[in-house]
Amino acid sequence: MSLPFDPIDEAARQWGRRWEGVPAMHAVTSLMRTQQLVLARLDTLLKPHGLTFARYEALVLLVFSSRGSLPLGKMGERLQVHPTSVTSIVRRLEDAGLLVRRPHPEDRRAVLAEITAEGRALVERATAELVAGDFGLEALDPQALADLSALLRPVREAAGDF
Numbered sequence: 001m002s003l004p005f006d007p008i009d010e011a012a013r014q015w016g017r018r019w020e021g022v023p024a025m026h027a028v029t030s031l032m033r034t035q036q037l038v039l040a041r042l043d044t045l046l047k048p049h050g051l052t053f054a055r056y057e058a059l060v061l062l063v064f065s066s067r068g069s070l071p072l073g074k075m076g077e078r079l080q081v082h083p084t085s086v087t088s089i090v091r092r093l094e095d096a097g098l099l100v101r102r103p104h105p106e107d108r109r110a111v112l113a114e115i116t117a118e119g120r121a122l123v124e125r126a127t128a129e130l131v132a133g134d135f136g137l138e139a140l141d142p143q144a145l146a147d148l149s150a151l152l153r154p155v156r157e158a159a160g161d162f
Contacts, residue, residue, distance in 0.1 A: 008033065041136030049126045050096060058089045059098060059123045062115035069114035071104055080161070098122060
């Protein structure tokens with residue numbers, strides 16, 4: 001349901017009557033709402049494939065790895081999620097036959113997640129769907145997409161992403 005006004009603009013107006021920091025509050029609220037909208041769109045595109053975006057990202061990470069497998073700890077680092085989340089994601093993907101868990105050949109304490117042929121095929125189909133749907137960002141042209149990435153980079157860098 002569409003509102004006759006921008007609720008974030010209204011929240012900023014109300015905020016400014018009480019506190020400072022309106023530009024930052026407006027930006028972060030816009031960013032968080034956009035994240036909700038994009039994630040919902042991505043999950044809608046991935047649902048027919050039996051995936052969430054988090055599970056899709058895990059499979060893509062394995063596709064990108066040189067051997068098609070990674071230790072669960074390294075997956076958590078690269079996906080930037082808590083170890084408990086990695087375990088849950090891996091368990092669901094394993095239950096779906098999209099990856100298998102194997103003992104690490106050199107580190108007896110570690111477990112590898114290895115993508116299956118079925119998992120690779122699903123990544124190809126799901127990726128085609130996401131690309132066709134512009135990753136939920138169809139409202140932005142290529143220059144706006146580049147500008148958005150550049151605009152967010154310093155925030156990620158300051159947070160220690162790289």
